[in-house]
Amino acid sequence: MIKEVVVILLNMPLKIFQSPFVYWRQLSEDDHKRIKSKMMKDINLLDEVKQDKDDGLHNATTNYVTKYNKNELVSEDYIKTIVKDTVTELIQRINGSKNLLYTIDYVDHAVLNAWYTKYEKGGNFDWHDHYSVPYIINDHVYHSSFSLIYILNDESDKNVTIFGTNQTVCSPPFQNSSGILLDTGDFDDIKEGTVIIFPSNLSHKVLQSINSNRIVVSYNIYSRY
């Protein structure tokens, strides 16, 4: 009897709207070791051409610039291992989820902005997001879609990035109806070597860095639909 009820319930229609997400994966030890060894040298060279500091960043340095920014951080190996493999996994996971109203359908993606941020002890970054206007590449429109953070160097075992959404839902039954936070420090598997991907318009902040020389590399991804 109970089994029949369960079967009927599973067959009833349920549609879940698109929603913000945070997805992460750990690079293999070999991949992280190889990339870290080269990327740290690349960043040391980029240090010398350090450009404008972003608003909201404290006790930290970056080579971030608001315009199109291609540099050593977009080499083929980095893009394949850090960005492409993560985007592929992410889209497979989302599109494989049951009951989604829409799945993600795209033609291809492009990385148009890559930068590092190096935090000293106590360094932090106020709330912000990475959303931007679309770019035209070869007569095709590429829309700001995902952003990605690679934790390149961090000696602490607790990550300091917090994500937040003010999307509202009814409470009860949901908790925190007026918005919810995801503290990546609550997850032991988010540490050096982890890649975190999220919608480019999802707000996040960086709490005070626990150790000095915490280095993250960020990528902004644009998608053609």
Ligand SMILES: [Fe+2]
């Ligand atoms: Fe950010």
